[in-house]
Amino acid sequence: MGFERDDLYGGDPPQYPDGVDPHPDPIDPYTPTPTYDVDRWEEKNQRVELGGDAEYDEDTEKMLWALRHFDLRIAPDCDEIDDWDALDRRTQRMYRAGVLKEFVGGYRELQEILEKGGPVAREAGFTPGDGTHYSTLSTAISEFDADFLSEAAEYSHNAALYALTPQGSSFDRAPTYPSKPRAYYRETDEDWTVSIDRKMSEASRVVAEYMALAAPSLRFDRDRLSPNYQYSIGDIYRLLAHLAIEQCAAKNGAELLAWQSDRDTPSSSTLFEYIPNAGTDGNYEVEDIEAKFINATCRLLERETLAPSEPIHLAYDLTTVGWYGKENRWVTGSINDDNTTEFWHYAVLSTVSPGRNYILGATPLKERSEKGEALDRMLQQLRENADPEFGRIYMDSQLFEADIVTTCREHGLNWMIQAPDKGMYTELAENASSEEPTKQEDITFTDFDASHRTFNAIIWPIPDKEVGQEETTPATDLTRYHDRTETSTGISSSETGPDSNAQSRLDRHGNLPPVAETTDAGSGESDAHTIWITDMDVGERDLEGLGYQYRHRWKIETAIRQLKHTFQGQCRSSDRLRRAVYFGAAQLFFNFWVALNHELPYRLGDPSNFRLTGLETLHALREADFEAGKQGNNIFI
Structure with a gap:
């Protein structure tokens, strides 16, 4: 089935976002009905x-x-x-x-x-x-x-x-x-640009249609007798968008929005009434909120033209948000050499499709053992809501764990994971050719009881002029343990601590330690190569192509920065459900931004160098007429 609906038209001719076929087919016998009476x-x-x-x-x-x-x-x-x-x-x-x-x-x-x-x-x-x-x-x-x-x-x-x-x-x-037809610009050899007013007007109109798709998935059990029930889901997310614009907390942000707006706007108490509180009779958990935003994303991607083409390649990563509030069991302190800052931790799953790098799921974590569970839960939700065809999933070295690998295999995902810069991987890099990608096959997992106990490695020479650095997650008790005794093959059997059993034991970098014999493949420098470990058959693959495709994983780094620094207002609450909603709203706004940058150019006549910023998307949300958006959606036409 997937995100895209193949049965949408029932045999009728296809529809286009602006009502105009951008690439008319001269041999198509269908004659469209005029748009006028x-x-x-x-x-x-x-x-x-x-x-x-x-x-x-x-x-x-x-x-x-x-x-x-x-x-x-x-x-x-x-x-x-x-x-x-x-x-x-x-x-x-x-x-x-x-x-x-x-x-x-x-x-x-x-x-x-x-x-x-x-x-x-x-x-x-x-x-x-x-x-x-x-x-x-x-x-x-x-x-x-x-x-x-x-x-x-x-x-x-x-x-x-x-x-x-x-x-x-x-x-x-x-x-x-x-807008002016694109053929006009081809004939006149002019560049098509749009005014900021035209761009923002169209963005507000389209984002209202997006919200009409997402809103039914975002309802909680609010008290219908409460006077605050007069505010719609759209009104709530208008306020959350405003908090992100102003980078402020709910109380000040709600007061400022009320002062600026010519419409009735919700207060901070209305916002907090909308969000369930942990431990109340509503019995909501983080997983329930996570599922609502995944469902909202799936509904958005049913809209014609927005879904990525299948198979969909994914990236999975962890990120942190600094915390300076009171003690909370969902907060983890960092290692001493990281200035002892404390963090909320989030797991993020995204697509890496060019132009359609959506955030599919984002959820807070409280335990290290939840990494694989969270991934499994997100993938299961996506299958239940949309059942897309997945391809590969890319991850960095902190996610090379038994439960992560097992989850990928259970969902039929091929995985590529950055190898840690240590042990046998350093040896592989030092002995690799400096000219061409090489491979190492049938490396055996240590202490990994699974039907497939081996994996392969790709050793890829880094181009001299390659740019781009990954944003790394601070090392905390959630992401790694320290004060461990290492052996040449991994972790000492005397190690103790959470999850230290043989099935999921990690080294100090958060990785499953493999053991393999390596052969001398030449000479090279360890800092001149990248190594990926994978379950794919590297003997039949284009190694150079896979190396370049893994670079798409950096899209999730960019997405996470946008989630934290552009699309989320200040959440000073220690309530885990409230923080899940704030991060979920940021996920929703990010996806609106990606969708708008894909769809708006067609609606505006494909203007030259078109780009809608994240901040412009939030402004479009704040000004959108959500009631009109209910009437304008093209999901079923």
């Missing part, structure tokens, strides 16, 4: 013929097509005009004149065109004696919203270009609020 077109065409044998000069034709689009699409569909057909004839023609005035520049120029009584005047609905003096026009048009007329003229002008551009989509396929 055909009867309206015929009625207008009896007055002024368009698209037929009648010939007009370039400026006249552009104005005619623009007015036709306003009459057929914008006027009947816009919020500014409640009922276009119910308006009297004079008001309708003055609206058209207001749009036309944006084209010609001023009221005297408008008067000159309308007094001629030519095709433009007829298209606008004017006949001799209808009052075309500039003062009459100014008085009538000034009663309308100037911003609406300006935007309507811009969209109408863009629609006219669909008719006047020989190649590309036709006028009858232009959406209500089109």
Whole structure:
């Protein structure tokens, strides 16, 4: 099944985010239905013929097509005009004149065109004696919203270009609020850019549609009799987005949002009422909150065009958030040489697909033994909600553990894990060729009771000019133990401590210590090679290609930085459920950001060098009309 819905259209032709096929197929026999009312077109065409044998000069034709689009699409569909057909004839023609005035520049120029009584005047609905003096026009048009007329003229002008551009989509396929067609920019050799206002307006509209998809998955058992129940899920996440923008805590952030906003906004107490408290009658646990945000992500990725192509490659990692509050059993102190800072720990699972590197799951951990359990739980939730086809999973050395490897195998995931810089791996690097990737097969796990006791290694020479460093997780009691006695083959049998049994024992780097005999493969420097350990058949694989593909794991490092520093407001609570919701909201906002950067360029006509920042995404969320988003979603069309 996967995230994408193959049965969405039931045999109907595909739909596109902006209503326009960006790559029309010349041999496709399907003729799409016009986006406007055909009867309206015929009625207008009896007055002024368009698209037929009648010939007009370039400026006249552009104005005619623009007015036709306003009459057929914008006027009947816009919020500014409640009922276009119910308006009297004079008001309708003055609206058209207001749009036309944006084209010609001023009221005297408008008067000159309308007094001629030519095709433009007829298209606008004017006949001799209808009052075309500039003062009459100014008085009538000034009663309308100037911003609406300006935007309507811009969209109408863009629609006219669909008719006047020989190649590309036709006028009858232009959406209500089109950008210039991409074919226009190909013909004129211009770069398509958009204004910040246009970008943010469209981002707010689309992100409201995203929230309409996600909101049903994010409901908790709130008291329906409470006065705070008046606020929607969208209102709650508007406040959380605001906290991330301002990088502040809930109380100050809620007060600032209420002061800035012209709408009723939730208070901090409303936010905390929305989030279950640990130990209350609701019986929510971290796992329940984790599942809600995974489900919300799956619902988002059902939206057409957003899901990554399958098989989906993954990355899994741990991260920390500093803690300076009161003692908490979910908080772990660091090793002494890390300034004794304490941390909340989170496990994060992401895709690494270019352009679609979504965070699939993010959850707090309290015990070292939960790393594998959390991964298994996230993968199981994804299978229950979407059942995508997974490919490989990339991890760094702290996750080379028995339970992690077992979980990957149980879910049919091929794994690649960074080898630790120690022991036999250093020997492999020192003896590796400095020119070509090499391999080592059938390395045996130590103390690993599993059906597959061996793995392989890829020894990859690091290119001289390679850049990019991984962000490392601080070493804490959760991620490693210290004061251990090492032997040449791993951990001494006298070691004690949590999880020190033979099945899951770790060395001081958090890795399962393997034992293998290595052969001399040449000479090389240990700092000039990277080694990955994997369960894939390296004898049949392109080793260089796998090495480059593993580099996609760095996407999760970038995603984690965004989660912590861009998309999450200050959470000063020691309540584990509250912290899970804050981090889950950051996951949701991050995924909205990734989706917007994929979808918006198509909606905006593929502008050159388009980029929406994380902060702009949060602003779009804060300004979004979530009620309108319920009506605009294209998941089932």
